[in-house]
Every structure is written in C-alpha cells, then in structure tokens.
Amino acid sequence: MNQMLLSRRTALIGLSAVTAVPAFAQTRFEAARAYSTARRGISFLVMQRGQVLFEDYQGQGKRFKGWELASGTKSFSGVMAAALVQDGLLKLDEYCADTLREFWSDRYRSAIRVTDLLHLVSGIDGKGGRNFGNVPTYAEAVTATSNKGTGTQFSYGPVPFQIFGELVRRKLIAAKTGDADPLAYLTRRLLDPLGIRPIRWQRGSDGMPHLPSGAAITARDWAKFGQFVLAGGVHQGKALVDPVALRANFEASKANPGYGLTWWMPRPGMIGPGPRSGVASEAVSLSGLGKLYMAAGAGNQRLYLLPDQDMVIVRQADGILEGLRRGAGDWSDQTFLSLLLGA
Known part of the structure; x- marks a missing residue:
C-alpha cells in the first residue's frame, strides 16, 4: 500500500x-x-x-x-437537444420558427436555427436588455426581439435557453410524448437511466423549469453526467442520444471559438x-x-x-x-x- x-x-x-x-x-x-x-x-x-x-x-x-450549479445547468440543454434529435423531434439546423410560429413575421428571428440559439449567436440579446428580470418565463422569452443577423455576435444570458425551453415544450405537446415539460423529458430520457437525481430544479412563475440555471445535484451525479458525455452518449452499451448531435455540442461558432452548444x-x-x-x-x-x-x-x-x-x-x-x-x-x-x- x-x-x-x-x-x-x-x-x-x-x-x-x-x-x-x-x-x-x-x-x-x-x-x-x-x-x-x-x-x-x-x-x-x-x-x-x-x-x-x-x-x-x-x-x-x-x-x-x-x-x-448556477449556469453550470446550461450544458444539460445541449445534451437534451441530442436526445431530441435521436427521437426525431428536433434537427439542429431547423428553423426555430417552424415551431415558434410567431418568429416567422420577424425579419431576423425567422432566420434563427436551433444551432444559432444554443450557440448563443441568434442575434437575440442573451440578457433580454431591460425587458426581463434575471430569468424570464418561457412566454416572456419568446417575445425577445432581434436587430442582428444570426451568427454575427455572441450574446450570453438566460433568454436563449428559455426560448429553447418553450420550443421543446411545444414539440413535446405536438408529439404527445406524455412529458409535461422539458425537465420531465430530460428526466425520462437521460437523468433516470443514468441514475441522476437532482435535489431540486428551480421553476419559474409559469411552472416551467429554468434551463439556464436552477439545477442542484450532488458532485457524483454531476460527474456521472460528465462521464456519459465523454463516453459519447453511450450508457450500458446503449446510445441514449444522437452521436452526431452530441459531437456538435463541441463545435464552435464563428462568432465565438470557445463556445459550443452550451459548453x-x-x-x-x-x-x-x-x-x-x-x-x-x-x-x-x-x-x-x-x-x-x-x-x-x-x-x-x-x-x-x-x-x-x-x-x-x-x-x-x-x-x-x-x-x-x-x-x-x-x-x-x-x-x-x-x-x-x-x-
């Protein structure tokens, strides 16, 4: 010894x-x-x-x-996106306006793809300017405007993650998956199979989970999540997420070479x-x-x-x-x- x-x-x-x-x-x-x-x-x-x-x-x-975890919570969204891709509910290069129909009438927002949103280069102010508090509700987030083209500027903040939450919520309802919200989906698809049990996950006044922050988990459970990602999204010999979409989590945008999809x-x-x-x-x-x-x-x-x-x-x-x-x-x-x- x-x-x-x-x-x-x-x-x-x-x-x-x-x-x-x-x-x-x-x-x-x-x-x-x-x-x-x-x-x-x-x-x-x-x-x-x-x-x-x-x-x-x-x-x-x-x-x-x-x-x-504070903003350490954000990285769950990128991996959840890879699960949605595997389930045929999402494509990273699809237009957000295909689901968030109110985006179609807007010159800039109609051009935003899911990958732009999660790379934080959608053209939407990540902090929402002075329109919102710290973390907006999903309904508030989707009203955020843009006056910039996609991919031109990195803007960090909670708004894109709450927009993603609303996009996921609408997709789950349309697909009739039985999941009530994004956290229910994340729990069923990833957290439960991995044996991860959040101590709590903060929700907003709309009852929806905060995706940019709000998760509280043990060190071991956070490590389990990290190991799952390092293993290419494979758990006990089974791929729980789309491998190409997971690799995209670690591909940078031109606007910020140091940020992938939420990592x-x-x-x-x-x-x-x-x-x-x-x-x-x-x-x-x-x-x-x-x-x-x-x-x-x-x-x-x-x-x-x-x-x-x-x-x-x-x-x-x-x-x-x-x-x-x-x-x-x-x-x-x-x-x-x-x-x-x-x-």
Whole structure:
C-alpha cells in the first residue's frame, strides 16, 4: 500500500467505488483539493474511466447533498437537444420558427436555427436588455426581439435557453410524448437511466423549469453526467442520444471559438460570459492543457471534461450569490487544473 494510496477523505467515508491511485497522483489531487478548499470549495471529485479516484467534502459539502450549479445547468440543454434529435423531434439546423410560429413575421428571428440559439449567436440579446428580470418565463422569452443577423455576435444570458425551453415544450405537446415539460423529458430520457437525481430544479412563475440555471445535484451525479458525455452518449452499451448531435455540442461558432452548444471550450479568442467571470481570461493558458470542455456557474461551480485523459472533474463551492456580485475573485481554472494534472 505504500505505492498505492486511497484518497484520505474517501477512505474515511468508506466508499467502495473509489479506486486506488499512485502516490504521485494522490499528491496532485491533495494540492488541488487544498487550493479549492481555500477558495470556498465544498465538493471536489476526480473520476477517470468511470472510476472515482478522489473525493473530498468540506464545510457544507456532503456526498449526498446537492448543490446549486448556477449556469453550470446550461450544458444539460445541449445534451437534451441530442436526445431530441435521436427521437426525431428536433434537427439542429431547423428553423426555430417552424415551431415558434410567431418568429416567422420577424425579419431576423425567422432566420434563427436551433444551432444559432444554443450557440448563443441568434442575434437575440442573451440578457433580454431591460425587458426581463434575471430569468424570464418561457412566454416572456419568446417575445425577445432581434436587430442582428444570426451568427454575427455572441450574446450570453438566460433568454436563449428559455426560448429553447418553450420550443421543446411545444414539440413535446405536438408529439404527445406524455412529458409535461422539458425537465420531465430530460428526466425520462437521460437523468433516470443514468441514475441522476437532482435535489431540486428551480421553476419559474409559469411552472416551467429554468434551463439556464436552477439545477442542484450532488458532485457524483454531476460527474456521472460528465462521464456519459465523454463516453459519447453511450450508457450500458446503449446510445441514449444522437452521436452526431452530441459531437456538435463541441463545435464552435464563428462568432465565438470557445463556445459550443452550451459548453465552454477554452482556447485563444474565446469570448466569456462577462468581464468579471474569469472564464475567458485564461483561455490561452488553458488551451495548453489539451482538450478541455467545461460547464461553469457563478461561485466557480465547475464540471471539467478532459477527453485525452478520459477524466471528469467536479468542483462545487459556497457563495454563489457572492460569486454573482464579485465575479471570479481569487479562483483560477488554470492554477487548479495545473495542480491536479501536474502540468
């Protein structure tokens, strides 16, 4: 055992699923854990090839306690789109106006395709200008106007995701799938088969689930989702989503080379969610770590996917409201991942 050590924390809580790791990797994981904990980290998990290598909880963090993902919720929409494609309910290149009929009368909105909407390059202001609150209802979102051509400008915010929610809702009703709303569909098609149980998922005043934010799940469940994506959407030998549509989740638009369909892909030229988020400031350095896909939320909630290493990393933290107010603060994705990977 002197060459192969179990994670200190996971050994204490007796998780039989935790795999032994070499001492040098244990040292790196401990360094990353210490960095995260010193910056309000409460949950930290490393999974490779579907096996948990390291798991740690501090403060309010608990193995069975879900935590708010904030904007980390957004990436569920891109994968849900791939499930809809497999079910024949959606095409990524179809016009949104085919379902959202009110878009046809608008010069700009009539040209928006689903891929434009989820790439956040539809021409619609992601934040809705001053017309809405933080997260609009589905009905409010579809009234958002546009005065720009599709693909010309990246605009981050909740509005496109709520529009997507309404588009999905109408498709489910028309197809008579039996699902009441997008979350019911996501749960039936993906979350239940993967054994993911959200602790909660916020809904708006219209009763519809918030797709840009609102999910709260455990670190292990977030890691399961990430591993499923890394596995190409295959679970127990069965493809649960369309593989081409899933790969499209990681294809960038011309307007933002660092954003796919609801996933961040740090690389030079990436446009982040905002000047205080810290997500884009290290894009060049992060690109040196190899392929990296990321779901990111306020308070520095993170789900990292590293395809070259077949590794999933979850980091959850306290202080989401503080994160919204202060921005990235003292958190650095590059420092954290460099410590973990020994880069």
